[in-house]
Structure formats: C-alpha cells, structure tokens
Amino acid sequence: VADQERRADYGYWLELSSRWADCDAYGHVNSPVYYSWFDTALTTLLIERGVLRSPESPSIGLCVESHCRFLAPVEFPETVDARVRIGKLGDKSLRYELALFRRGGDEVVAAGWFVHVFVDPVTRRPVSLTDRQKQAVADLCRSV
Amino acid sequence: VADQERRADYGYWLELSSRWADCDAYGHVNSPVYYSWFDTALTTLLIERGVLRSPESPSIGLCVESHCRFLAPVEFPETVDARVRIGKLGDKSLRYELALFRRGGDEVVAAGWFVHVFVDPVTRRPVSLTDRQKQAVADLCRSV
C-alpha cells in the first residue's frame, strides 16, 4: 500500500515548494495542488530528458487520467520531495507513479499516478512515442 | 464506462466557470483544475445542505483520495455543468461521484470521484457523521 512507498523505488526526484496560496481554509495544502505538483515533477522530467521540447520529439503529453491518495497534511512553507517512476511505458502513453515525501524524513504524504497520452500538437491525435522518447525514460520503469 | 454518464444519474448540479488562468500552455484547462472544480461542487453541496458550517455539524471533511478521467478538453471561457451523487455513505466518510458535462450538451468532459473523511476540526481525528448529516445527502445516493 501507499504508506510503504520508499524513495529508493523511484528513480527521479525533484523538490517542490509550497506557496501561501496553496493552503485552503483548513490551513493545509489543498488537495488539487498535489496534482499540480505531480504535473510539475513529471513535466520537468520530460523536458530534462528531451521527451518534450526537443527536435526529435514531435508530440506533447495530455493527461487522460490521474489519481492520488492523501496520507498526511502539508503546511506552508513546507517543501516536499517528489519521486517519480514509470509504471507503464506504452506505445502511445506513459503511466507515471509518484510519491511525495516529507523533506528530510521517510513519511509519505501522498502517492498517486498520472497517465499521459502523447498526441500530435496540432491535430491532437495520438501518436506513437519514438524509440528515442522511450529510451529517455526506460531507466525509470518500475522494476517487477 | 465514464463516457456513458448521464446527467439524470446525478442528483446535484452546479455550474462551474473557467478562468483565464486555468488554461495551461497547451491552451486548455489544466487537469488539476478539474479537481478544484470537484472540490468546489461538493463543498457547495455540503454547505447548502448543512453538512458543513451548521450548528449540528461538528466535523469537517478532508479529502483522502481522488480520481479523475479526462475525456475531452475544456477551453476558456467555457462553463461546465458539474453533477454530483453520493457513491458511498459511510459512517465516517462520504464518497462523491462527479461528472462534468459540456454546457448545453450531453458530452461528458470528465468523470471522477473524491472521498472525504470527516474529522473533528481541532483534533483532526475521524468522527462519525451524525444522523442529520447523513439524512442531508441520503437522496443523492447512487441507486443500485
């Protein structure tokens, strides 16, 4: 289950900071913000590895499904440690699995997943990932 | 499946407008915004029915899990029609099922769910929903 997530099971990481506006009237980071953190972590990953915004990468990833379990509150001005792995490397899609850890500790504050379908930026029709795009993230695939 | 959702299967509705800031660099509403729409629709429902913010309702609902399938893009300045039903009325939790329809049509643009655990506002420990709270939403329960 999600509470047993370990940092070592996720090959990519990124620090994510909270903003004052993230908190809702209950004083903690509002749940939709976590999805924005997920989106930020995996899009940064895709840009860094040339899956997006590179000459050889003629597609963009659109989110078709996402999910999150919220395990502990996060408060401003905390920073969380996002971890990402590829749960499934499909022909036209990537499934990302993500976990957010409290900084400097092993507590998982949230765990979820996110599915991108890759499409042509103009027609918005699904297109196959190129070998180059697949290779760029292959090392992050979940070990079975 | 989600694309077969029908307005009639959801007892509560609310119009939700888009904002210029909701769009991302791909020109359509960014996926985390849908969760914010879900949160807005179901919290409005809870306030209107006295489940939250009424003298007889000494608990608050915290989101512990959510999920969404994104079926069609929404663009600014579109308004969507949110529909909500109760998927499960638990002792200390409510599971909401939501669908967003394109205004004036039958197209489902997103479908998802959201689980609130009700807690004491001070201790943040789970507490049972009162009979009054349960009755307030009983008519929205999904028919089997």
Place this chain on the structure above:
Amino acid sequence: VADQERRADYGYWLELSSRWADCDAYGHVNSPVYYSWFDTALTTLLIERGVLRSPESPSIGLCVESHCRFLAPVEFPETVDARVRIGKLGDKSLRYELALFRRGGDEVVAAGWFVHVFVDPVTRRPVSLTDRQKQAVADLCRSV
C-alpha cells in the same frame, strides 16, 4: 476613492464565482485570486467583442502592469459582480479599470486596474490596435 465606486460607472459586467481553493489559511479569498478574476473578466470582454480571437484581430494582450486595493473580504462560496471600463484607450495598449461588488449590494470589495500591451502573437512586439479593435470597446471608455 475606491470605496465610492458605483456600478453605473462601469459599462461591462460579469459574475465571478469563488472556488474552495481560492481561500487561504485565513479563511477568505487570497489576494492574488482577485487579479485572476480581473484577468477573467477583461479577457471575456475582449473575446465577446472580437478584440481577441477574431480574424480581424491579429494581436494578443499581455499584462504589463496591474494594481488592486482590497476593501472587504470575500468568502467561499460567494459570487462577486465584476465591473469593467476602459480607463485609457491607447494606440497599442488598453488600461482597464475594474471594481468587484458584493452580489446583491453596493459594497465594493476590491477596485483596481490592469494594463494590456497588444503584441504580435509570434514576435511578441507591440502593434497598434486596429480601428475595429478600438471601436469594439469605445463605449466602455471612462467618461470624463
């Protein structure tokens, strides 16, 4: 001063709803949200009147300066009434003056302004507004 703003002094209006996520830890709508409301109101205005997104309107408006005075708190799930007028119709820019009123009352909750410079969407260099664009908003100019 801003507290003396009257609805009648602004020719364009739009209802803006609050979202659960808009509130910060102090329980009211966070101040940056007001700028997002301003942006939503004036961009809707520009789209409705064909200043943006029409064949005769080959420019986009980029915000170069904005300002707001916050006069009263707004809480979820309140809806506010946004009013907009044109403070200055320049050759390559528009200055919008905005006021937000509490629904169903005369209380001004915020008043501010926002300046768009119109630029070519590709080069992002300033371009003159066409006569058509100017005429489309001329009736909203502040009377002296």
Place this chain on the structure above:
Amino acid sequence: VADQERRADYGYWLELSSRWADCDAYGHVNSPVYYSWFDTALTTLLIERGVLRSPESPSIGLCVESHCRFLAPVEFPETVDARVRIGKLGDKSLRYELALFRRGGDEVVAAGWFVHVFVDPVTRRPVSLTDRQKQAVADLCRSV
C-alpha cells in the same frame, strides 16, 4: 524605474519555482502568479523572523493593496530569485517592495509592492505592531 532594480538593494531573498499550471495559453507564467510569488516570499520572511506564528506576535497580516510591473516573461520550468525589502514600517502596517530577478542574471522580470495591515486574528481589527515585530524586520528597511 523598475528596470534599474539591483539585488543589493533588497536584504531578503528566496528562490521561487514555477509550476506547469502557472503558464497560461500564451505559454508564459500568468500575471496573477507573480502576486502569489510575492505573497509566498514575504510570508516566508515573516514566519522565519517570528513576525507571524510566534508567541509574541498576536496579529496576522492582511493584504490591503498590491501592485506589479511585469518586465519580462517567465517560462516553465524557470526558477526566479525574489528579493524583498521593507518600503515603509508603519505602526499597524508594513509595505513590502519586491523584485523578481531571472536566476543567474541581473535581468529584473517583475517589480512591485504589497501592503499588509496587521489585525487581530479573531476580530480582524487593526492592531499595532509590537516592538519585537518591528525589530524583526528593521534591517530590511529601504535605505534612503
């Protein structure tokens, strides 16, 4: 003018990261996000220095006015360097002056200000800043 701002004129700094959701349909960070960055920088400052959330600090700061000039676009996933100084240390208010610099360079991407009135957290009536609160930020006052 704002384009001549220098890092050295601001005593407090904080790195602020962009999020995928921050970009609007024009592909750059939407202007209201800058105010959220301002709010994040100065609230972090206030918490770090014990002006907020400390036993000796029985007030909260509410934004009554803000302003920003946008000088250059910021794109995801850029990080900006926020600088803050105190423009005016009043009896019941603080005026913050802020500038955002492009990381690793001298380019100012935005400059603005933000005024907090300090109020009792329950009654929301203005209260005087304590000597302790004033001393905590005195070194950040703009030199004349």
